[in-house]
Amino acid sequence: MQVSCDARISRGAGGFDVSEIVLEGVSKRWGETTAVDGVSLRVPAGSFVVLLGPSGCGKSTTLRLVAGLEAASSGRILIDGRDVTALPPSARGVSMVFQSYALFPHLSVAENIVFGLRVRRLSREERERRLERATALLGLGGLLERKPSQLSGGQQQRVALGRAIVAETPVCLMDEPLSNLDAQLRQEMRREIRALQRQLGITLVYVTHDQVEAMTMADRVVLMRGGRVEQDASPAEIYARPATSFAARFIGTPPMNLARLADSPAGAVVRGSAGPALLPGRGDGLVAGVRPESLRLVDATHHGALEAEVLSAEYLGADTVLACRVGEEQLSLRAPGQVTPAPGARVRIAVEPGSLHVFDAASGRRVDGGAATAP
Amino acid sequence: MTRLSANVHGWLLLLPAAVLLAAFTHVPAVATFWHSLHTTPKGNRPARFVGLRQYETMVQDPVFWQAMWNNFLYALFTIPASVVLAMLMALWVNQRLAGRGFLRMSYFVPTVLPLIAVANIWLFFYVPDYGLVDVFTRVLGFGPTNWLGQRDTVLGALMVMTVWKEAGFFMIFYLAALQQLPPSLSEAAALEGASRWYFFRRVIFPLLMPTTLFVLVNAIINSFRLVDHIVALTKGGPDNASALLLFYIFEVAFKFWDTGYASALTMVLLAMLALLALGQYFFLEKRVHYR
Numbered sequence: 001m002q003v004s005c006d007a008r009i010s011r012g013a014g015g016f017d018v019s020e021i022v023l024e025g026v027s028k029r030w031g032e033t034t035a036v037d038g039v040s041l042r043v044p045a046g047s048f049v050v051l052l053g054p055s056g057c058g059k060s061t062t063l064r065l066v067a068g069l070e071a072a073s074s075g076r077i078l079i080d081g082r083d084v085t086a087l088p089p090s091a092r093g094v095s096m097v098f099q100s101y102a103l104f105p106h107l108s109v110a111e112n113i114v115f116g117l118r119v120r121r122l123s124r125e126e127r128e129r130r131l132e133r134a135t136a137l138l139g140l141g142g143l144l145e146r147k148p149s150q151l152s153g154g155q156q157q158r159v160a161l162g163r164a165i166v167a168e169t170p171v172c173l174m175d176e177p178l179s180n181l182d183a184q185l186r187q188e189m190r191r192e193i194r195a196l197q198r199q200l201g202i203t204l205v206y207v208t209h210d211q212v213e214a215m216t217m218a219d220r221v222v223l224m225r226g227g228r229v230e231q232d233a234s235p236a237e238i239y240a241r242p243a244t245s246f247a248a249r250f251i252g253t254p255p256m257n258l259a260r261l262a263d264s265p266a267g268a269v270v271r272g273s274a275g276p277a278l279l280p281g282r283g284d285g286l287v288a289g290v291r292p293e294s295l296r297l298v299d300a301t302h303h304g305a306l307e308a309e310v311l312s313a314e315y316l317g318a319d320t321v322l323a324c325r326v327g328e329e330q331l332s333l334r335a336p337g338q339v340t341p342a343p344g345a346r347v348r349i350a351v352e353p354g355s356l357h358v359f360d361a362a363s364g365r366r367v368d369g370g371a372a373t374a375p
Numbered sequence: 376m377t378r379l380s381a382n383v384h385g386w387l388l389l390l391p392a393a394v395l396l397a398a399f400t401h402v403p404a405v406a407t408f409w410h411s412l413h414t415t416p417k418g419n420r421p422a423r424f425v426g427l428r429q430y431e432t433m434v435q436d437p438v439f440w441q442a443m444w445n446n447f448l449y450a451l452f453t454i455p456a457s458v459v460l461a462m463l464m465a466l467w468v469n470q471r472l473a474g475r476g477f478l479r480m481s482y483f484v485p486t487v488l489p490l491i492a493v494a495n496i497w498l499f500f501y502v503p504d505y506g507l508v509d510v511f512t513r514v515l516g517f518g519p520t521n522w523l524g525q526r527d528t529v530l531g532a533l534m535v536m537t538v539w540k541e542a543g544f545f546m547i548f549y550l551a552a553l554q555q556l557p558p559s560l561s562e563a564a565a566l567e568g569a570s571r572w573y574f575f576r577r578v579i580f581p582l583l584m585p586t587t588l589f590v591l592v593n594a595i596i597n598s599f600r601l602v603d604h605i606v607a608l609t610k611g612g613p614d615n616a617s618a619l620l621l622f623y624i625f626e627v628a629f630k631f632w633d634t635g636y637a638s639a640l641t642m643v644l645l646a647m648l649a650l651l652a653l654g655q656y657f658f659l660e661k662r663v664h665y666r
Binding site: 067068069088089090091094095096099100102104105107116119120163 | 559562569578
């Protein structure tokens, strides 16, 4: 038996080769516009990495650069240690699931799934074997003879996944694959794709603008903005220690409160409020970040609480989100159960100790050392 | 609303279209058939019922068979040639290339020109000795040829001109169909390593089938319908070598004023077109994927 001597190639749980992907200073420019601006990142072999960001942040372009559907203007892309920057898509060992699924409307489900295998001239037995496996994995039995137009959105999605699976490539790329599904189905498919990735042990790069998808599925989240990487961290870390105020606002629902601070004799206070001080030292030019779930309503006996006025209350079932005004700033607060202070009511808010994030107002960078610790 | 008034209501809605269709299509067709069973009325001699006599004459008319044969050859060559050419041109100008707009326009120009104008342009091309075609063939060492004046070349010359005119028209339909194809399909195929030919054969061509069916129906109808260029270029000559069926009907009806016989010829043309249309829809339909 031949043993591979290349240490980078390892076997995934599903028996496929898995590869790591490395981007070194990759840029993509169209004339004046820069879609991807010097992105460097490493996707470890067999991991699930989500490229997350608002629309137009360059996440899809980054994915298409890895796939080879766009040519990089500068930088290098390595898959499995091999420089693939100049290789055509088919030579890179990647499969891809498109947002629109890109199913061939005139071919049956089975023919759609084995399309690539026919192109690669695999034997009939091999085709049948892989088709059978994908069908079983995705629960597509009984649909094989149908045309894509006769399938529901979720079923079409599964066929697109099937086409990526049968390629048995070490890397799979997905471009917003769930954005055309309804909320219920999306949740189901999220779990399914995650399970599939674990089962096959492939390296998966997944593009989405939905932070819930990123948080629930990813091993690592690469948050992008304006063509650059804003933060590259695990979901827990990006939630607990956002590197910038942008990352702080993007992750979590409702998003983190960002309140401008001001100087006062006692220390840094929320701008426009009389205190109490949230931090010792100066406050001008700083922004305090605090998650709605780290705030709670307290009674008058509580020492060091913020005076606030309720603006509105949003009842969500398990909890209620209160929008409150503190000084010149607005804070959201997540309270368990149903609390119904009328708009205009005066309340007192306590900040959980150690839950404060501090950012520089101008650059958005995190400036505090260890105020918050990852769980 | 009662059932009866609903019915009346429905018929009233259909009436305007039905009247127009009947007045300009069905009544003339039936009238033509009726005329074809009669002799041609002349001066003091009214039309006389003769049954199928006109059709018997037709079977024995060598010019009719010549026109049929010409039309058959004409369709056989111009339809596939213009459809294939249209598809190739559409595939070409659908790519990103410099001067794409100009190319698309220049392919479409022959379609915008009236057939008579086209025929005039090609008359210059075909002039013996100093026409464009002869200028080229002389470079290759051939002598002057009277392209429109010889039995062997006249039909071919007309066919080339027809393909030139028709291909640009059909290209527009193919171009529109190609632009409907989502780009992700070709990207998905590129990821699998499908060659351009493979992608064309397995994906583009089948997805263009509805367009091809439409274009084929039009091409067949046009091959029987267009006669302007014959009137302008050859008048069916020499020796009926370029007479097509409709041109022959035109001659019989408006040059010889034999309306009875012309009606019989028209019935044959109508029957053939009806059969072809039926055949296309029944046989090709099954192989066409509509989205």
